[in-house]
Amino acid sequence: MLDNIYLSIYHDLVNQIEQGSLPPDSKLPSENELAVQYSTSRETVRKALHLLSQHGYIHKIKGKGSFVLHVNKFNFPVSGLVSFKELTKRMRKKATTKVISLKRGRPSPYIATQLNISRTEEVWEVIRVREIDGEKIILDKDYFRSFIPPLTVEICEDSIYEYLDQTLTVGISFAKKFITIESITEEDQAWLDHKEYPMIAVVRNYVHLEDNTLFQYSESRHRPDKFRFVDFARRA
Amino acid sequence: MLDNIYLSIYHDLVNQIEQGSLPPDSKLPSENELAVQYSTSRETVRKALHLLSQHGYIHKIKGKGSFVLHVNKFNFPVSGLVSFKELTKRMRKKATTKVISLKRGRPSPYIATQLNISRTEEVWEVIRVREIDGEKIILDKDYFRSFIPPLTVEICEDSIYEYLDQTLTVGISFAKKFITIESITEEDQAWLDHKEYPMIAVVRNYVHLEDNTLFQYSESRHRPDKFRFVDFARRA
DNA sequence: AAGTGGTCTAGACCACCTG
DNA sequence: AGGTGGTCTAGACCACTTG
Numbered sequence: 001m002l003d004n005i006y007l008s009i010y011h012d013l014v015n016q017i018e019q020g021s022l023p024p025d026s027k028l029p030s031e032n033e034l035a036v037q038y039s040t041s042r043e044t045v046r047k048a049l050h051l052l053s054q055h056g057y058i059h060k061i062k063g064k065g066s067f068v069l070h071v072n073k074f075n076f077p078v079s080g081l082v083s084f085k086e087l088t089k090r091m092r093k094k095a096t097t098k099v100i101s102l103k104r105g106r107p108s109p110y111i112a113t114q115l116n117i118s119r120t121e122e123v124w125e126v127i128r129v130r131e132i133d134g135e136k137i138i139l140d141k142d143y144f145r146s147f148i149p150p151l152t153v154e155i156c157e158d159s160i161y162e163y164l165d166q167t168l169t170v171g172i173s174f175a176k177k178f179i180t181i182e183s184i185t186e187e188d189q190a191w192l193d194h195k196e197y198p199m200i201a202v203v204r205n206y207v208h209l210e211d212n213t214l215f216q217y218s219e220s221r222h223r224p225d226k227f228r229f230v231d232f233a234r235r236a
Numbered sequence: 237m238l239d240n241i242y243l244s245i246y247h248d249l250v251n252q253i254e255q256g257s258l259p260p261d262s263k264l265p266s267e268n269e270l271a272v273q274y275s276t277s278r279e280t281v282r283k284a285l286h287l288l289s290q291h292g293y294i295h296k297i298k299g300k301g302s303f304v305l306h307v308n309k310f311n312f313p314v315s316g317l318v319s320f321k322e323l324t325k326r327m328r329k330k331a332t333t334k335v336i337s338l339k340r341g342r343p344s345p346y347i348a349t350q351l352n353i354s355r356t357e358e359v360w361e362v363i364r365v366r367e368i369d370g371e372k373i374i375l376d377k378d379y380f381r382s383f384i385p386p387l388t389v390e391i392c393e394d395s396i397y398e399y400l401d402q403t404l405t406v407g408i409s410f411a412k413k414f415i416t417i418e419s420i421t422e423e424d425q426a427w428l429d430h431k432e433y434p435m436i437a438v439v440r441n442y443v444h445l446e447d448n449t450l451f452q453y454s455e456s457r458h459r460p461d462k463f464r465f466v467d468f469a470r471r472a
Numbered sequence: 473a474a475g476t477g478g479t480c481t482a483g484a485c486c487a488c489c490t491g
Numbered sequence: 492a493g494g495t496g497g498t499c500t501a502g503a504c505c506a507c508t509t510g
Contacts (some may be wrong), residue, residue: 005499030476041500046477054290059409059448062477063507067448173295177467181417181437181460199435199460201417212295212303224417224435231413231467241480265494277481282496298496299488 005040009048017068024070029067030059032049056232093132100127100191101155104146111143114206122146126156127190132226135194139221148215173210179203179229188221201227208233241276245284253293253304260306264294291465292468329368335392336363336427340382350442350453359381362392365427368462372429375457384451388415409446415439415465424457437463 021054029037034045041230049066052058060066107115107123107197115123120182123143130138142160144151149167184200194200200221254259264275270281285302288294296302341357343351351359359379363417366374378396380387385403387396400408430436436457443452 004497023466032476041312041502042477043501044499047498049477056412060477061447061508063475063509065476069448079361144309172471174292174468174470177469179415179463179465181435181463197435199417199433212305213292226415227415229465229467231409231415231465233413234410235408240478268495277483278496279482280480283479287498297489299490300493301495457498 006044006047009038010051013052014057022068024068026068028066092110096131097157098129099153100129102126102151102153102156116214124186125152128156137223137226138192139188139191142218171210173208175205175207177203177205192223194223196220196226199224245274245281246287248290250293258304260304263302264302274322309388333365333393334365335389336365338362338392339391349377351381356429360387364392372427373459373462375424375427378454381451383395407446409444411441411443413439413441428459430459431459435460
């Protein structure tokens with residue numbers, strides 16, 4: 001919506017690919033043609049195509065053209081900051097989120113360390129259980145620094161990210177995720193339908209704002225049989 | 237080494253960051269200054285900085301400048317096509333690779349499906365065990381389409397990717413990784429020091445060449461306590 | 473030879489941050 | 492006001508593919 005030409009071209013082409021008017025293996029118009037179509041310069045078109053390429057939508061071949069990839073066979077997001085809500089929407093599953101606890105207060109030493117703040121600075125703590133097809137699959141523990149706008153149970157049941165995107169003045173910039181596999185804890189056992197699996201997949205996520213401050217730490221604890229992580233990586 | 241200006245600027249800055257002459261939180265010269273330093277245009281400098289940003293080395297703030305991130309705290313690659321050899325070199329561990337079997341022949345139905353080829357087309361099969369600090373931790377099963385240059389045990393003990401990078405005329409373009417957690421198989425038990433862990437982390441990797449053909453399928457099976465996957469993701 | 477994407481230039485205007 | 496990064500333009504030359 002911004003007056004950003006290359007982003008609007010990008011979104012337009014993404015739509016065409018997802019709607020099917022640009023099917024897999026089909027060839028996009030050449031960069032020069034697109035520049036004329038969108039009344040812009042070729043470099044600007046190239047910026048849009050670069051984004052499509054980075055996100056796994058197209059593939060460019062020198063001398064030949066740009067071609068649509070058939071990636072979304074698994075209907076899954078390319079690795080990135082994708083919220084649970086977006087994710088389940090794509091997978092067309094019945095998914096619900098139950099808020100176990102929501103409070104603001106002093107962090108534990110562990111959380112203070114993870115967020116790299118002093119123990120006297122208050123944090124928001126949100127603990128949620130994600131249910132998919134009637135089974136409690138994911139235990140989400142989120143910790144936010146207290147300068148974010150106040151959270152409510154309704155927001156946490158919906159999408160915290162949507163809320164923050166709309167209310168935060170400074171945007172989200174980048175995140176680091178660490179995936180490990182650990183022994184199940186009593187807390188996991190208490191909240192999840194763990195089916196005797198002794199281990200759990202843990203995704204630790206450190207989210208930074210545009211000014212580089214770390215503002216969120218989260219642990220997403222997944223029952224191993226339902227865990228799935230996808231990574232799309234381009235070379236160089 | 238190519239006559240590629242922005243790549244050489246990128247590599248130069250990566251070196252400065254990794255050597256420490258550009259420490260974390262320090263500010264890079266402005267884009268205009270870099271353009272003068274490298275005797276090139278600002279857009280070319282920006283291309284290099286964009287790469288640094290994508291790979292988690294720097295962080296740009298409008299109106300202020302570009303700053304070095306302190307990411308490599310965990311000394312781990314940003315998600316991508318990183319080989320075992322590069323990986324262990326960074327972690328400074330004693331790591332060895334043992335080739336269990338190396339052969340060329342008809343694929344199993346499963347492998348033919350994964351590689352999306354007919355069962356009559358031969359494939360290379362490489363099965364390897366990765367040992368770290370004396371423990372057999374990872375079972376790697378690699379399948380290559382037969383048009384690649386011939387493999388030897390020596391190559392497989394070193395780095396298949398380095399070999400392919402040097403010998404393949406058409407380069408590697410992109411890869412999709414799928415991470416799941418599964419029950420341990422008899423094959424895993426036979427080759428790994430599995431320590432009674434009943435589950436195993438499986439990374440399935442589909443690697444494509446620049447002409448978009450899928451040329452490799454691999455399964456990397458990790459003992460859960462040693463498994464670690466890192467993902468760096470930028471927003472938008 | 474013509475078309476394609478890959479790289480590069482030398483400008484330009486803007487929004488943002490700092491003095 | 493001056494510096495910064497973000498976007499955009501209208502050219503240019505190159506390497507690659509195809510007819």
